[in-house]
Amino acid sequence: MQPDRAAEHLEVIRTLMERSAVYRRALAPVMTLAGVLGTAAAAAGWLLHFETPLVFTGFWLCVGFLTAISAFLLIRQQALKQKEDFLTPPTRRIIHALLPSLLVGLILGIVIVAIELKKPASARSIVDAGIDLTWLPLIWIVLYGCALHAAGFFTPRGLRLFGWAFVLGGCTLFIYWALIGFDSVRPQRNGHVLMGLFFGVLHLAYGTYLSVTERKNAA
Amino acid sequence: MNPTPFLQLDRVIHEKGRLAIMSMLAASPELAFTEMRDLLNMTDGNLTTHIRTLQEAGYVAIAKSYQNNRPLTTCSLTPAGRKAFADYVNLLEQIVQQTKGK
Numbered sequence: 289m290q291p292d293r294a295a296e297h298l299e300v301i302r303t304l305m306e307r308s309a310v311y312r313r314a315l316a317p318v319m320t321l322a323g324v325l326g327t328a329a330a331a332a333g334w335l336l337h338f339e340t341p342l343v344f345t346g347f348w349l350c351v352g353f354l355t356a357i358s359a360f361l362l363i364r365q366q367a368l369k370q371k372e373d374f375l376t377p378p379t380r381r382i383i384h385a386l387l388p389s390l391l392v393g394l395i396l397g398i399v400i401v402a403i404e405l406k407k408p409a410s411a412r413s414i415v416d417a418g419i420d421l422t423w424l425p426l427i428w429i430v431l432y433g434c435a436l437h438a439a440g441f442f443t444p445r446g447l448r449l450f451g452w453a454f455v456l457g458g459c460t461l462f463i464y465w466a467l468i469g470f471d472s473v474r475p476q477r478n479g480h481v482l483m484g485l486f487f488g489v490l491h492l493a494y495g496t497y498l499s500v501t502e503r504k505n506a507a
Numbered sequence: 508m509n510p511t512p513f514l515q516l517d518r519v520i521h522e523k524g525r526l527a528i529m530s531m532l533a534a535s536p537e538l539a540f541t542e543m544r545d546l547l548n549m550t551d552g553n554l555t556t557h558i559r560t561l562q563e564a565g566y567v568a569i570a571k572s573y574q575n576n577r578p579l580t581t582c583s584l585t586p587a588g589r590k591a592f593a594d595y596v597n598l599l600e601q602i603v604q605q606t607k608g609k
Contacts, residue, residue, distance in 0.1 A: 291605060294602035300530070301599075304527050304530035304531050305531065414547075479590070
């Protein structure tokens with residue numbers, strides 16, 4: 289055997305070992321759960337007029353936290369069912385990949401809540417909501433897309449493309465709003481619609497796609 | 508060049524398909540047959556033949572069970588298989604090192 293062939297063999301072994309260590313638990317239930325919570329939260333926020341930056345940001349931070357806890361419990365249940373450790377190496381890799389972007393989104397939300405809390409109650413009006421409510425959902429959408437894209441390197445299929453849908457969708461809207469002028473955007477209502485579309489409907493669509501393909505693969 | 512490492516390469520593992528199976532199993536406690544078939548893009552027959560060869564060499568253990576009322580075949584490396592794989596990788600590294608040392 290030639291030395292360069294041996295090096296090639298080692299590279300193939302490494303690639304295969306990495307590929308077999310990808311996350312293999314079903315993603316469909318997690319995506320569907322996130323979709324249901326996202327859609328319900330958007331409908332609630334829209335109907336209950338959570339429109340000031342403080343309430344909007346605080347509300348969606350709570351929804352994010354609730355979704356993360358629910359997903360954690362669901363994945364833990366899957367692990368218990370399969371008699372596996374919860375924190376398998378692929379799960380750990382996915383958590384590491386998700387964390388930076390999600391942490392930035394969380395800190396951004398906390399900063400906005402902190403700034404709003406410092407204002408006197410009379411100043412926390414819808415009139416001041418423009419900048420926060422126009423930019424914040426878009427930034428959250430793009431950051432979440434980046435998180436999914438990074439995690440997608442450790443999952444079998446589709447997650448990276450799903451991440452791209454968030455990144456491109458967020459960026460396209462940002463460009464569109466910049467072209468028509470941010471002043472003409474009605475962020476008070478659009479914020480919840482945007483969050484519902486991306487974090488609710490998109491997750492539901494992906495969850496449905498995964499449950500169909502996962503069932504096909506199991507058959 | 509010292510030819511010894513070449514001669515010591517395990518012929519059972521050295522075949523492309525079996526090396527791929529051993530590599531995947533080395534990174535996972537166990538893998539389902541269907542999962543390996545999909546990841547390696549192999550046919551059922553091809554994968555079965557390779558696994559049988561590895562099983563006869565004592566490198567791979569097969570377990571049959573049921574999941575959601577469906578038969579589930581899982582494969583894992585035996586301790587002998589793990590050692591043979593580690594030895595194989597060490598030999599490849601030695602071959603690569605020989606040229607680096609020149």
